[in-house]
Amino acid sequence: MLQKALGCLFVFGIAPVGIGGLWTKGIGQKREKILNLYLAGFLSELAVFQLIAVPVMVKEVYGMNLLVYLTTAVFAVLAATGFIWTLLRERGLWKQDRQKQHVAVQNPERLLFWLLFLASVGYQMYMAFAYASFDGDDAYYVVQSVLADQTGVLNRIRPYTGLSTDLDIRHALATLPLWIAYVARMTGIHATIVAHTLLPLIFIPLTYYVFVQIGRKLFSDGSVKLPIFLTLVSIMQIWGNISIYTNETFFLTRTWQGKSVLANLILLVELWLMLELCAREKNKERQEETGSQLTYWLLLTVNHIAAAMMTSMGAFLTAMLLGITALVAAIRYRCWSILWKTALCCIPNVIYLALLLVL
Structure with a gap:
């Protein structure tokens, strides 16, 4: 129990x-919201794991232990550096913030x-946790996580038969199953439970937080439009299971799969960041303000980099x-x-796609 708590905490x-x-x-x-930093840190965590996992997987057949040690060490160093950096940068702002505290008056309709x-978000998280759904792809992706955790072999065992095989580059370079195995090894929770029960509690609220950020760019007047937009989005997610292929179906019933994370989190983050950059180009806002x-x-x-971790198409x-x-933005x-x-931002994409051809 202690390992589960400490592993999840880390x-x-x-x-x-x-x-x-x-x-x-x-x-x-001047100071960013903690949830923005958490989102950036979580994406960075996934990207760092991808950068570590791919070379370890290619070089080492029985590389799970090495992957766990390297990843944990790098995460610990980066986290410690981040805490020290934040303390040094923010220490001078605490006194200013205490002097400027005020209570905002909330519009009752907006609050409602x-x-x-x-x-609605809490309901979706509860249903994902209490009524975990099975999907046919579990026989491949979740089994890969279980095999990596229990045997220490990285993507060299065929999930359908249990026989040894060569590295399947088409699937192997998308290392989300290995990250699930890493979480399972760190927490002591079975990889299947991590995928079906634990990850929805992380990915669902993170996805909705990105929706919040997008809504703030679309409805920047602070009116009731933002919570109405978010409420409509959550309702569409709940009632969007009109076929097995819809985005909403993947979001709530296949939350742990890489293609679901790509469509529901990674591409949304891409949209939010592009909206931020386009807004700055449009308004020519000063760096010290924004x-x-x-x-x-x-x-x-x-x-x-995190997109490449989810699926080869990412x-x-x-x-x-x-x-x-x-x-379009350059012309506009x-x-x-x-x-x-x-072009510089897409260098990791080019390297990843080249690996698919070379390996």
């Missing part, structure tokens, strides 16, 4: 919060819709989405520097 608490501290004063104004939205654009470009790069889709948007705002910044 993987889903200390590591993402600490790594998120490295983004302090980069995303937004916020409560409805939070209630944070440096460099941080958003770096976070886009991190998001691309690197291609995020690069294509960013490239098309950047071209007559800012051609967007194009070379986009």
